[in-house]
Amino acid sequence: EDKVVQSPLSLVVHEGDTVTLNCSYEVTNFRSLLWYKQEKKAPTFLFMLTSSGIEKKSGRLSSILDKKELFSILNITATQTGDSAVYLCVVPNNAGNMLTFGGGTRLMVKP
Amino acid sequence: GAVVSQHPSRVICKSGTSVKIECRSLDFQATTMFWYRQFPKQSLMLMATSNEGSKATYEQGVEKDKFLINHASLTLSTLTVTSAHPEDSSFYICSASGRSTKAETQYFGPGTRLLVL
Numbered sequence: 172e173d174k175v176v177q178s179p180l181s182l183v184v185h186e187g188d189t190v191t192l193n194c195s196y197e198v199t200n201f202r203s204l205l206w207y208k209q210e211k212k213a214p215t216f217l218f219m220l221t222s223s224g225i226e227k228k229s230g231r232l233s234s235i236l237d238k239k240e241l242f243s244i245l246n247i248t249a250t251q252t253g254d255s256a257v258y259l260c261v262v263p264n265n266a267g268n269m270l271t272f273g274g275g276t277r278l279m280v281k282p
Numbered sequence: 283g284a285v286v287s288q289h290p291s292r293v294i295c296k297s298g299t300s301v302k303i304e305c306r307s308l309d310f311q312a313t314t315m316f317w318y319r320q321f322p323k324q325s326l327m328l329m330a331t332s333n334e335g336s337k338a339t340y341e342q343g344v345e346k347d348k349f350l351i352n353h354a355s356l357t358l359s360t361l362t363v364t365s366a367h368p369e370d371s372s373f374y375i376c377s378a379s380g381r382s383t384k385a386e387t388q389y390f391g392p393g394t395r396l397l398v399l
Contacts, residue, residue: 213288213375213390214326259325263388270316270388272325 173198177260177273185281188250192276194260195242204243206234207259209275214259217245250280285309286378288391295366296399303361303394305376311356312378316388317349320373332359356380366398 174197184190196204203221207214218227220236220243227234231250236243247254260273285308295301305315314333318326330346332338332353340346348370350362359378363370373395377388 207390213377213393216389269331270328275325277323 173271175273181277183279192245200265205261209257284389286391292395294397305359307378312380315359316377318375
C-alpha cells in the first residue's frame with residue numbers, strides 16, 4: 172500500500188522566517204510527487220516533481236525531490252501571513268489516476 | 283487553464299433530503315473525475331473515482347447507494363447525497379484530470395460545504 176508521510180504536522184513561525192516542510196513516501200512504481208497548498212477551500216497546485224535534484228521554484232517557494240532517499244522538501248523563504256495554510260504532499264499511482272495524500276502540514280505565519 | 287468549478291459552494295439542507303453537487307471542467311475534457319470528502323483539520327479522503335460514461339469506482343467504506351455519482355459527459359460529474367444525515371455534513375471536493383492535462387495532475391474544484399440539519 173502506498174504511503175505518504177509529512178512532517179511536521181503543524182508549524183508556527185513569524186513573518187520573515189524560512190520554513191522547510193518534509194514529505195517522505197513509499198510507493199510502488201513512483202512517477203511523480205506533487206505539492207498543494209490548501210487554505211479555506213480546495214487545494215491549489217504548487218509543484219510537480221519527477222526528477223531528483225532539480226529544484227523547482229516559484230517566487231519564495233521552492234521544492235526538491237530525492238528519489239534515492241524517497242523524500243521531498245518544500246521551502247518557503249521570507250514567510251508572509253498569506254502563506255498560512257495546510258500544505259499537502261501527494262503521490263499519484265503509476266497510472267496517474269489515483270492520489271495518495273500525506274496528512275498535511277499546517278503552517279501558521281504570525282505577523 | 284485547467285479550471286474546475288463546483289456548484290453550489292455551500293448548501294444547508296434538512297435531514298432526510300437529497301443534495302446534488304455538480305463538478306464541471308471548464309476548459310478541458312475530464313476523462314476522470316474524483317470525489318473527495320474532508321473533515322475539519324484532516325486530509326482529503328477519496329470517496330470515488332469516475333470515468334466518463336462508466337460507473338464510478340467507490341472506495342472501501344463508501345456507500346454507493348448513498349453517494350450517487352454520475353459522470354455523464356466529459357465536462358460534468360455530479361455527486362448526490364441521498365437521504366442526508368447530520369453526519370454527512372462535510373466539505374466535498376471534486377477534482378478532474380483529462381486528455382489535455384498532465385495525467386498526474388488533478389485540478390481541484392473549490393469545494394462544496396454541506397451542512398445537514
